[in-house]
Amino acid sequence: MKSLSTISSLNKNSKIVVISIWVFISLLFVDLYVSSITDVATSFIQTTVGGALFVLLMILSMFGTLLVMSSIWKIVDKKNSIFSRHKMLFRVMQIVLYSLSAFLMIEIILWNKYYTISLTSIVIVSYGSSILMSLFVSIKLFSWYKENKNMFSLLFGLTIFFLFVNSLVSIFLFATLLSEKPFQIDTTTPIVFNFECEVDSLFCIFKESIINIQSYTLMIYFSLFWICNYFLLHYRIKKIGKIKFFTLITLPLALFFFLFIYHYDELYSLTENMKFDESSIFMLQIFIGIFSTALCGILYGLGFKSVANLLKMSPKVERYLIMASYGIILFFITANATIVGASFPPFGIPSIIFLPFASLLFYVGIYYSIIAISNDIRVRKYIKNSAYKELEIMGNLARSQMIGNMKEKVLEMTKKYSEEIHQSSESETMETEEDLKSYLDEAIRIFNKGNKK
Secondary structure, three states, rough: OOOOOOOOHHOOOOHHHHEEEEEEEHHHHHHHHHHHHOOOOHHHHHHHHHHHHHHHHHHHHHHHHHHHHHHHHHOOOOOHHHHHOOOHHHHHHHHHHHHHHHHHHHHHHHOOOOEEEEEEEHHHHHHHHHHHHHHHHHHHHHHHHHHOOOOOHHHHHHHHHHHHHHHHHHHHHHHHHHHHOOOOOOOOOOOOOOOOOOOOOHHHHHHHHHHHHHHHHHHHHHHHHHHHHHHHHHHHHHHHHHHHHHHHHHHHHHHHHHHHOOHHHHHHHHHHOOOOOOHHHHHHHHHHHHHHHHHHHHHHHHHHHHHHHHHHOOHHHHHHEEEEEHHHHHHHHHHHOOOOOOOOOOOOOHHHHHHHHHHHEEEEEEHHHHHHHOOHHHHHHHHOOOHHHHHHHHHHHHHHHHHHHHHHHHHHHHHHHHHHHHHOOOOOOOOOOHHHHHHHHHHHHHHHHHHOO
């Protein structure tokens, strides 16, 4: 191998790599912001500069997905896991997204228009891929909780589960809102964020229900991520003080909820009292809202980065956790981009295209860091002797993984020998797989109970 991949070199503290990643994150943030104000920024997005910015964002998004996938496959190919078993599915997703993106660009550049179905197709494939990954990971976290009754596994599993529900509902939301758009979009098409519904009909009831469910699940998984992150950053209280600590971790979430719930009525009053332009106030409110969202993602990323700093003794674990930290930042930006305005060009699409790859970066980083810890006795001993609570969390997750692996191996061996004994003794009955699982669970329960005494 002549060189390491971009993501794999993160543990070498390469300034160029880190700067490149943050530039990419900043550009996706620009896409998120512009996608949210397209109705008041038409004069910009339809200029040559706006078009060039969109093309640049599309190219960088596609290039970023290529780097992520090439790095991820080097990891998942080495071990049998939920990700390696579904590798072909992710490959198909990647190819389909590339094809849909290329077709969209051809429509825009050559025909100076695009079809709404192109946006809907990209949303379905992108969010659908993220949904599958969220489902896989939440099930795994719940299984870890079942093995070791680790409360962090349960809490984190619920977080990912509500993220799964939110992503699922988002597909219906985007599909519903885009269905009200013209079949063909060009520069003359009005940009309207059609969240409201004035007609009393079954369609409006469905639309409003979808919007409400999407909003509530968004607030729930934001809050659950905050609670999880509190446990990961808890040790910093002694370093920076309680007041600074709680201000740091609470401010982004409090700002997000304030803006999300109250909709900046106070800011709009400035247009009357101080004669500010209403569109400027609107752009300011949107900027504050998405900036608080990005800050939440950065804060949650710092949680995993702080744990990575405590595990520098294992470059592999550190690398995986840093991957997870960048993945969660990118996820919070890409998952909140919108194409509801259906502008020309359709800002928000570059972020949505990158969404499943941000999810993959986050989930693979988390999953394989636990796998690496469970397979490294040196790291497990270090965690066991450490006073850091966040390392205890990682140790419990790794222990759950070890118990799960042990059960699979023992169950396989027991089933094999049970069949051999049954054949040699010619007995009429034989333990079922459920019986064997029950015996094994009981043995592990007794073992864990003995260790706690």
